[in-house]
Amino acid sequence: MIFEQSKRIKSLPPYALGAVKSLMHEERAKGIDVIDLGMGNPDKPTPQHIVDKLCEVARDPKAHRYSVSKGLSGLRKAVAFRYKEDFNIDLDPEKEVIATIGAKEGISHLAMALLGDGDQALVPNPTYPIHLYSIVIAGGKVISMPLLKENNFIIDLNKIKMSQYSPKPKVLLLSYPHNPTTATVDLKFFEDVVAFAKQENLVVIHDYAYKDLHFDGYKPPSFLQAKGAKDVGVEFYSLTKSYNMAGWRIAFCLGNEKVISDLAKLKGYMDYGIFTPIQVAAITALKGDQKCTAEIADVYRVRRDVLIDGLAKAGWNIPKPNTTMFIWAEIPDKFKAMGSVEFSKLILREGAVTVSPGIGFGEYGEGYVRFALVENEERIKQAVRGIKKVLERK
Numbered sequence: 001m002i003f004e005q006s007k008r009i010k011s012l013p014p015y016a017l018g019a020v021k022s023l024m025h026e027e028r029a030k031g032i033d034v035i036d037l038g039m040g041n042p043d044k045p046t047p048q049h050i051v052d053k054l055c056e057v058a059r060d061p062k063a064h065r066y067s068v069s070k071g072l073s074g075l076r077k078a079v080a081f082r083y084k085e086d087f088n089i090d091l092d093p094e095k096e097v098i099a100t101i102g103a104k105e106g107i108s109h110l111a112m113a114l115l116g117d118g119d120q121a122l123v124p125n126p127t128y129p130i131h132l133y134s135i136v137i138a139g140g141k142v143i144s145m146p147l148l149k150e151n152n153f154i155i156d157l158n159k160i161k162m163s164q165y166s167p168k169p170k171v172l173l174l175s176y177p178h179n180p181t182t183a184t185v186d187l188k189f190f191e192d193v194v195a196f197a198k199q200e201n202l203v204v205i206h207d208y209a210y211k212d213l214h215f216d217g218y219k220p221p222s223f224l225q226a227k228g229a230k231d232v233g234v235e236f237y238s239l240t241k242s243y244n245m246a247g248w249r250i251a252f253c254l255g256n257e258k259v260i261s262d263l264a265k266l267k268g269y270m271d272y273g274i275f276t277p278i279q280v281a282a283i284t285a286l287k288g289d290q291k292c293t294a295e296i297a298d299v300y301r302v303r304r305d306v307l308i309d310g311l312a313k314a315g316w317n318i319p320k321p322n323t324t325m326f327i328w329a330e331i332p333d334k335f336k337a338m339g340s341v342e343f344s345k346l347i348l349r350e351g352a353v354t355v356s357p358g359i360g361f362g363e364y365g366e367g368y369v370r371f372a373l374v375e376n377e378e379r380i381k382q383a384v385r386g387i388k389k390v391l392e393r394k
């Protein structure tokens, strides 16, 4: 069949992280034991009490019908309960909460709900790819906000000169703790974002996927803790990382009533909601003992130390992040000129370790690679030995 590809599909470039991934498959096909620290896909299982609830509800025939697109009432109440417990934030489960099929789906459809052809959005660079491509898919235009080392990878609001843009941007997207840079912000930063959004009439979308992955006594703030945040925007909170529920596909959009209502309207046309047993198990996750999230975070803390301490001994010094499941590492001087894709390929071929090249997250990610801490301590030690060989190369 011959048909012309749509403008939308043509606007999407090949997946930038794909080149290293296909090389990894080639190496594995040769029988090489490659340690995959590429994709941020949690390797540990979902806590047992959540899985048990899923199985129990799945046996009930009443749970097999279409579910509710915006999420069961009990589920929306459960996430409002979690925000009250964790931050003392009040959310109206009827108007200020909607369930989404993961944050990725929610962000993509929210971009469609908020933006039309040619509308502009401010997006960090580097960043998690869907932050950018959700805007492109919606027909919008991306204005990059560079995240620079000298500003600790924090957006510099003073550098955004709104008067130079036509049409004026409608949306400001941000995400802290940040993937891939692991940067964090304090509540004051979110307060500044609220003031800026009010002044410039922007809708803020904050992706808070790493809410619970924090260590060393640090706790990253929620955007909704900033006074007036609900007047200007929403926050995405996902169960993927907090409870190792990546494959379950469940997250929430929380905050501004009008924004939630538009997303609910669009999703009402597009889906029938997440499988009921998953929603009920998610209630168990949110209302049950939260010890499990601390345990999950601790696994990443230990792996972080093994990787960073090991690489430091091999001569590669990387600062320790206090959040996320990633390490954002500046490429050593000796290898910098080759660029992040070629450096990642070198580590793969000669060290048998997969990492993500920084440029895959946007051009301002060049000069870095990202490690995802998704293999166990022994395997990470093996990865360090492989990388050491590469670093010692003449």
Ligand SMILES: Cc1ncc(COP(=O)(O)O)c(C=O)c1O
Pocket: 040, 101, 102, 103, 104, 105, 128, 175, 179, 207, 209, 238, 239, 240, 246, 249, 250, 251
């Ligand atoms: C910043 C960020 N947002 C969202 C996601 C994906 O969340 P979900 O599984 O809920 O779609 C990820 C996954 O790596 C992420 O890094």
